Amino acid sequence: MKLLYFAWLKTKTGIAEEEITPPPGVTDVASLLAWLKGRGPGFAAALADLSAVRVAVNQDYARPGDKVRPGDEIALFPPVTGGRA
Amino acid sequence: MIRVQREDFDPGRELEALTAGNTRIGGVVSFVGVVRDFAGERPLDAMTLEHYPGMTEKQLGQIEREAMARWPLEACLIVHRFGRLSLGDRIVLVMVASSHRDAAFDACRFLVDWLKTKAPFWKFEEGPQGSRWVEAQASDDAAAARWAKR
Numbered sequence: 001m002k003l004l005y006f007a008w009l010k011t012k013t014g015i016a017e018e019e020i021t022p023p024p025g026v027t028d029v030a031s032l033l034a035w036l037k038g039r040g041p042g043f044a045a046a047l048a049d050l051s052a053v054r055v056a057v058n059q060d061y062a063r064p065g066d067k068v069r070p071g072d073e074i075a076l077f078p079p080v081t082g083g084r085a
Numbered sequence: 086m087i088r089v090q091r092e093d094f095d096p097g098r099e100l101e102a103l104t105a106g107n108t109r110i111g112g113v114v115s116f117v118g119v120v121r122d123f124a125g126e127r128p129l130d131a132m133t134l135e136h137y138p139g140m141t142e143k144q145l146g147q148i149e150r151e152a153m154a155r156w157p158l159e160a161c162l163i164v165h166r167f168g169r170l171s172l173g174d175r176i177v178l179v180m181v182a183s184s185h186r187d188a189a190f191d192a193c194r195f196l197v198d199w200l201k202t203k204a205p206f207w208k209f210e211e212g213p214q215g216s217r218w219v220e221a222q223a224s225d226d227a228a229a230a231r232w233a234k235r
Contacts (some may be wrong), residue, residue: 006137007207008218052220056205059140075137080201081208081219 001070005046006077009053012046021070029055030064032074045074054079086161087145089136091168093225094178103160103180110159110182114189116179116197120170129212133169134176137205141165152181155195156188163196165204168192203227 003018010016026032033055037047047053054060055074068074088094096117104110122129131219145163152161160182179196183189208219 004137006205007209011218034134056137056140059137061203075140075205077109077137077205078127078218078220080203080205 001068002073004073004075006075008078009046009076013042014028026068028064028068029062029066029074031077032068033064036076052078086163087142087147087149088162088164089138089141090164090166093166093175094164096175096180098182099162099164099178103162104182107159107182109184109216111184112189113180113182113188114186114193115180116193117175118197120172120174120176122172124183124210124212127210127212127214129172129210130173131169131211132165133209133211135168135207135209136165136185139179140205144203144205145200148196148203150201152192157185157190158183158185158188161192161196165206166198167206183205198228198231202226 001020001022003015003020005013005017015018021036022032033047033050033053034076038042038044053079056077057066057068058073059075100113100115104113105106120132145165149161150162152158158181162178162180164178166176167175177200177216179193179200181189181193183192186199210217210219
């Protein structure tokens with residue numbers, strides 16, 4: 001499973017991209033985030049407020065109950081801020 | 086048509102390319118987003134737009150297809166830049182051509198409102214008071230929600 005981090009999620013975790021194999025209990029977005037939180041202080045800080053975190057699975061916006069599978073591309077990022085004009 | 090690029094674009098040339106050879110077009114509406122010198126209360130010197138290559142194109146493509154399905158459009162173009170941008174630099178171009186002006190105005194506004202909430206871009210602002218990642222605004226969601234189908 002490929003994980004991507006953008007904007008301040010990249011800054012706080014110190015990672016832009018990584019290949020991971022989560023434990024078998026990780027089956028959806030919510031359980032993936034819960035597992036990631038426990039990987040270290042950077043992850044705990046980045047994922048402290050999940051209301052400020054958006055997740056995409058294979059480049060589409062995902063919800064907490066959406067399934068994640070080996071081979072998926074999962075991205076974590078803040079709400080988008082493309083413009084304010 | 087969707088383009089995501091670091092380079093600047095020329096709105097005049099894009100207009101000519103978009104309308105060339107299509108005499109059904111009766112009007113073109115375009116929006117050009119530009120870097121301004123303030124963000125809320127803070128003065129701004131420059132900003133860097135980060136994006137998610139691949140997902141950006143996918144999301145913009147979906148938004149464009151939605152606009153083509155809702156309005157009778159003859160042509161449509163979205164060009165979005167990424168990277169470091171200075172004051173006055175162009176950021177985004179949305180251009181919509183239709184036989185009649187109403188469809189072109191409405192579709193252009195729809196595309197701009199939606200791309201601001203769907204396209205995975207994040208702003209990193211630089212100013213005399215320091216640098217920071219910009220937080221999303223509820224007003225952007227509200228602007229996009231106006232277009233939600235009832």
